[in-house]
Amino acid sequence: MDVNIISFGAIKDITESNNSVLQNINDTNQLVHQLEELYPALSNIKYAIAVDKKIVSGNTQLYNNATVTILPPFSGG
């Protein structure tokens, strides 16, 4: 199924876009795996994942056209 990805901060630089679509993804573990394969630099940083704007912990089932947000921590003040 297709999943829409929205990314923030430094992750936008890595994925070279703040908005993209990945295909054949069933859950967030698969998504992370595929993203890290596409963008190896991602595996070095920590980020939060939200499905339909809700932050999730652990593997989460996705559905067709789900929106997944990838958010890195910011340290600046």
Added chain:
Amino acid sequence: MNVQYERYQRQILLKEFGEAGQQKLQQAKVLVIGAGGLGCPALQYLAAAGVGTIGIVDNDVVTITNLHRQILYSTDDIGFSKAERAAFKLHQLNPDITITPYNFRLTNKNALNIISDYETIIDGTDNFSTRYMINDACVLMNKPLVYGAISRFEGQVAVFNCKTDNEITPVNYRDLFPHPPKDGTILNCAEEGVLGVLPGIIGCMQASETIKLITGIGKPLLNRLLTYNALTNQFYELVLSANKETAALIPKDEEAFANTDYDWLCSTHANNNFEIDHLYFDALRKEKNITIIDVREHGEIPAINEFTHLRIPLGQLQQKASSIKGDIILTICQSGVRSAKAARILSAKFGATKKIFSLQGGIINWKNHQLKQ
């Protein structure tokens, strides 16, 4: 309306706010940690609004590179203490309130003491070790934390650790990012730059959330994280929920807090001092991605049933090392001698890619402390 209230007349006019709101502000005690890009605007608006007691923690001095965004300071302030200059200027702005500067770095040794004197805490810091420390301190002490952070053109704002009426467990920073990122993977303003007005916007939002919390008006960002992008003017909101697993990452009491090395948790620098005490060991073994290895020979007693661990006798360690997973390795033995040797062997193999520790006094000492508890 008395003379003192004339200053606040325009906000008292708001029917949701009124004199009651002003009184609540006057009685409020707010601690602003970090008097930089976020802290300055937050401080200015809180002082102007009449928050009765304000504390300012910052051990830095004003530099010329601060001035494009920290507009509480002027060129004449360069080289002077931020906490003290901020306190001076805020007193000029509003002499009717009490302002206390703390011109030193907040650490796990002094944080609980200072935080205990305040009711609402604002995080305007610029590094992860202090952010995690403040978060954990606020959880321990049941204090609402108004969080703000920035990067280049983007900012994040949230209110953590604040109880709601509907008995939902309050969220904290670790429900969003359970573990600190490794040193150098996320850059700060000094490294990647920041648009001057961005911390102004985010710091003002923190002041606004603080005023809403104190006066009880509106809907503060409870269990919500707001992100803002200054380039596109887009807001994006995410819903947060408390996570039982992350609760275990927070030191359980003041002693455990004082024994948590936040600088270390946020860095990957090779550590040549492998030995840790039983308290630090207990805090660490709750981390994810951790492997505990008993390096005693098979059959040695006492057996360890209290936590999951691997058993690799010291003599086999070199040969089996490459199969060890996890970012953090804790070695244990009977008295701490063999485990220290094991830590040196593993450190030579993994360098800074893994954090490696040995339990001082061994399992015997650890079990004795368990009995005392």
